[in-house]
Amino acid sequence: MRSTSIEIKARCPDPGRVRAILKIQRAVFKGFDHQIDTYFRAPTGRLKLREGDIENALIYYNRKDQRKSKKCDSILFPCKKKTPLKKVLVGALGILAVVDKKREIYFIRNVKFHIDQVNGLGKFVEIEVFGRGKIANLKKQCEFYRKLFGIRAKDLVADSYSDQILKRRTR
Numbered sequence: 001m002r003s004t005s006i007e008i009k010a011r012c013p014d015p016g017r018v019r020a021i022l023k024i025q026r027a028v029f030k031g032f033d034h035q036i037d038t039y040f041r042a043p044t045g046r047l048k049l050r051e052g053d054i055e056n057a058l059i060y061y062n063r064k065d066q067r068k069s070k071k072c073d074s075i076l077f078p079c080k081k082k083t084p085l086k087k088v089l090v091g092a093l094g095i096l097a098v099v100d101k102k103r104e105i106y107f108i109r110n111v112k113f114h115i116d117q118v119n120g121l122g123k124f125v126e127i128e129v130f131g132r133g134k135i136a137n138l139k140k141q142c143e144f145y146r147k148l149f150g151i152r153a154k155d156l157v158a159d160s161y162s163d164q165i166l167k168r169r170t171r
Contacts, residue, residue, distance in 0.1 A: 005072045005128045006138040007063075008146055010155040012125040015104075015115045018149050022106050022113060025148075030054065030105040037101070038086065039162040040093040046160060047093070049079075049086055054105065056081045058089075065163070067156040069142045071135060072128075097162040097169075111141060121164050124157070125149060 012018060022029075035052035045062040061074035079085055104115040114126040127145050129138045157164075 001076050005130045006142045007128040009126045009157045010151045012123045027106040027108045033103045037099040039096040041096045065158040067158045069139050097165045099161040
């Protein structure tokens with residue numbers, strides 16, 4: 001399934017505040033998910049296999065690394081947890097990084113919210129706005145929630161969790 005989204009990721013010093021705002025906004029809570037994202041050495045973009053209690057998929061995506069809302073083009077292939085596909089991908093491409101996180105998943109219409117606790121990295125919030133409308137309108141929605149949560153520019157994160165894990169490994 002192909003999709004385009006506008007998204008941000010930010011450090012989240014107070015997940016309780018974000019949860020409270022989501023409750024006030026009547027967000028639909030989908031649950032807690034323990035996810036292992038295995039990133040593979042892809043020639044372009046990012047390729048990861050997500051293995052979770054709720055979400056399981058092979059995901060290929062392309063986006064710029066920037067500390068503001070960014071367009072993300074992705075292809076998602078749903079699969080089962082513990083899929084044999086992982087062995088094929090490891091053999092063909094090799095593992096780049098593994099991200100282990102606990103994630104809370106919420107929705108308000110076309111907007112998906114994650115509150116993440118990532119092993120070795122800390123607490124984050126993500127906002128993903130999906131839609132077929134104009135990119136400018138999706139960016140406005142993303143910015144609305146960024147401001148509502150009180151996310152400061154200095155808390156925005158440009159890159160993926162896998163990139164952050166790799167940077168920590170080289171230090």
